[in-house]
Amino acid sequence: DVKVTQSSRYLVKRTGEKVFLECVQDMDHENMFWYRQDPGLGLRLIYFSYDVKMKEKGDIPEGYSVSREKKERFSLILESASTNQTSMYLCASTRTGEYETQYFGPGTRLLVL
Amino acid sequence: RKEVEQDPGPFNVPEGATVAFNCTYSNSASQSFFWYRQDCRKEPKLLMSVYSSGNEDGRFTAQLNRASQYISLLIRDSKLSDSATYLCVVQHIGGYSSASKIIFGSGTRLSIRP
Numbered sequence: 001d002v003k004v005t006q007s008s009r010y011l012v013k014r015t016g017e018k019v020f021l022e023c024v025q026d027m028d029h030e031n032m033f034w035y036r037q038d039p040g041l042g043l044r045l046i047y048f049s050y051d052v053k054m055k056e057k058g059d060i061p062e063g064y065s066v067s068r069e070k071k072e073r074f075s076l077i078l079e080s081a082s083t084n085q086t087s088m089y090l091c092a093s094t095r096t097g098e099y100e101t102q103y104f105g106p107g108t109r110l111l112v113l
Numbered sequence: 114r115k116e117v118e119q120d121p122g123p124f125n126v127p128e129g130a131t132v133a134f135n136c137t138y139s140n141s142a143s144q145s146f147f148w149y150r151q152d153c154r155k156e157p158k159l160l161m162s163v164y165s166s167g168n169e170d171g172r173f174t175a176q177l178n179r180a181s182q183y184i185s186l187l188i189r190d191s192k193l194s195d196s197a198t199y200l201c202v203v204q205h206i207g208g209y210s211s212a213s214k215i216i217f218g219s220g221t222r223l224s225i226r227p
Contacts, residue, residue: 035217040121040219041219042117042200042217042218042219042220043157043200043217045215090156090157101159102157102159102215104156104157104158105156106155106156107154107155107156
């Protein structure tokens with residue numbers, strides 16, 4: 001059974017803190033994605049990676065960075081958290097050529113105070 | 114204008130009813146289309162792909178109209194367990210290096226009442 005896990009389900013941080021969100025997949029997928037989901041806006045792509053050490057900006061990369069040192073792990077970093085980064089963060093992975101079948105993690109609900 | 118637009122709902126229908134959602138997309142170069150389902154406080158999961166000729170999976174039927182740039186999802190004989198948010202997803206080549214670009218709609222919320 002395919003599995004994508006995220007390090008935390010709920011997280012509360014203060015403005016200005018550095019925040020790390022971790023995502024791990026056990027399917028040997030090449031591609032990994034970070035989205036945020038907000039009411040009325042749907043899922044918006046922050047960053048994605050199609051290989052180890054490779055990364056590409058999505059639609060809303062500002063205020064975020066990512067790291068992919070190992071194939072199975074994709075980290076999202078908020079360098080200095082702000083209140084407008086309060087959101088649900090979803091990680092996903094796909095095999096190359098099978099982009100439609102995105103396997104999502106359970107999500108991390110982040111609150112920035 | 115959003116690239117993928119859906120009626121947010123909520124659609125509140127009785128059990129056993131037939132319900133249909135539409136989704137419009139703005140990029141005529143879009144190539145692949147899907148419906149995902151997202152339960153409350155859960156992650157999205159692929160429900161079905163949408164093919165040009167239309168396709169059916171049990172009580173679910175998906176249709177694509179390229180000329181009008183919309184896709185639809187029809188649910189027959191709705192069950193309480195169908196209550197969820199349904200996300201329309203569109204894919205087209207380009208946008209991010211050579212990879213496909215996948216765009217999610219904001220979702221249509223469906224609530225089935227007993």
